[in-house]
Amino acid sequence: MKLAYWMYAGPAHIGTLRIASSFKNVHAIMHAPLGDDYFNVMRSMLERERDFTPVTASVVDRNVLARGSQEKVVDNIVRKDKEEKPDLIVLTPTCTSSILQEDLENFVQRAQLNSNSDVLLADVNHYRVNELQAGDRTLEQIIQFYLQKAQKKGDVVTEKTPHPSVNIIGISTLGFHNNHDCTELQRLMRDLGIEVNLILPDSASVHDLKKIPSAWFNLVPYRELGLMSARYLEEEWGMPYVDITPMGVVETARCVRKIQQILNGLGANVDYEEFIEHQTLYVSQAAWFSRSIDCQNLTGKKAVVFGDNTHAVAMTKILAREMGIHVVLAGTYCKYDGDWFTQQVSEYCDRVLISDDNGEIADAIAKIEPAAIFGTQMERHVGKRLNIPCGVISAPIHIQNFPIGYKPFMGYEGTNQIADLVYNSFTLGMEDHLLEIFGGHDTKEVITKGISADSDLNWDTEAQKELNKVPGFVRGKVKRNTEKFARDRGFEKITLEVLYAAKEAVSSVG
Secondary structure, eight states, X not given: OOOOSOOSSOBHHHHHHHHHHHSBTEEEEEEEOTXXXXXXXXXXXXXXXXXXXXXXXXXXXXXXXXXXXXXXXXXXXXXXXXXXXXXXXXXXXXXXXXXXXXXXXXXXXXXXXXXXXXXXXXOOOTTTOBHHHHHHHHHHHHHHHHHHHXXXXXXXXXXXXXXXXXXXXXXXXXOTTHHHHHHHHHHHHHXXXXXXXXXXXXXXXXXXXXXXXXXXXXXXOOTTSSHHHHHHHHHHHOOOEEOOOOOSHHHHHHHHHHHHHHHHHTTOOOOXXXXXXXXXXXXXXHHHHTTSHHHHTTTTOEEEEEESHHHHHHHHHIIIIISOOEEEEEEESOGGGHHHHHHHHGGGOSEEEEOOOHHHHHHHHHHHOOSEEEEOHHHHHHHHHHTOOEEEOSSSOOGGGSOSSOOOSSHHHHHHHHHHHHHHHHHTHHXXXXXXXXXXXXXXXXXXXTSTTOOOSEEOHHHXXXXXXXXXXXXXXXXXXXXXXXXXXXXXXXXXXXXXXXHHHHHHHO
């Protein structure tokens, strides 16, 4: 057994709750012990929304353990049905309910007898899947449930809209920049002359789900959420889908061309090449900026990328293909989808790392000593300890990843935001250097405790004095390079001669 003090993806019930609470008038009831109901606090704190449907916890306590949970769970479902009058109640199992081996499906069947709402048990295995996988499955399950229900009633809207239209699938609460991405995607569709039929699950009503088949195609911007639904809709309802994430100039153009191909295959007559050229040259500033003198000094700089599949793949391609930056390592914590990730990034980086062990990622970063990191909040913490700048490009999320200002990562405006993020991440180190030169800045030793590149060598007085002359923003890197040089050659103490020898060795390699 291993104690996890940092999880890149949360437990399965968080994924189910994210989907349920993203819909309008859908209530989730979570069968779990007190303390597992932090979802409401997390959402109200991060999303900064004025109103949302809170999740109810059907608490497992000692009384429940003694008498059984059935009556309490059923009573909670019926009570919420009368109080809130939701369209759908989703009963969310947890690891606790799985351990107790409770028949939640039976609880749902009993509750349906006394409820006006639809009642659904989230069909996820909490031992085998994480937050992302559970969210993907729950969304598919709800879509499937209501399409089948509408099919039985004969009121599924199968007739296509008069003009090309799209369902955007995968926009959810607590998603990384999801709200801003959604706005940018809607703008992109409008510019392409495509109507947005539905956005799922964000702010959608379950009553609208019967209209899904009326769209011409589905767009899945995030690989982690919506792909299962899109595949179901393609298999059962013949709806084509686009799963190319429009992040960066190249991939946004590729996404638009795929949409063009699908629409023309369905009888439309569209040509988006002029649009792509105009957006690339005049709306997106990233194309010319990445070739400007400002970015020339970034060419060949080393970077590490880590995150979920969607963002880590997109950022790796942008850095390597569009900005000429050397990606020495690209990684993801989505181990269940590792083959796809490897296939996508292999030609754009030196090494692929698929792991959800934050310690392994931190050790890799400490050994590589990149000029910048593009990762999650955890990699930002690692960067602070190693004095390496980090741009956050993926969940896990923090309050700073829910900016009030408009900061999409997708579409042509997203290319501008990413270019700024990359440029600022690489150049802010100079700020520390200038502050140190002109004063007013307390330099601090870089704390690397807990990372495998820690110092285990002694420095003599002369060597330490020489090290202190190195500008603060690169001092940590010089120190670690010197110690690595000393270890490799069996030196137990670093003298002035060892320091100079290490410097020459690094210069000859670089």
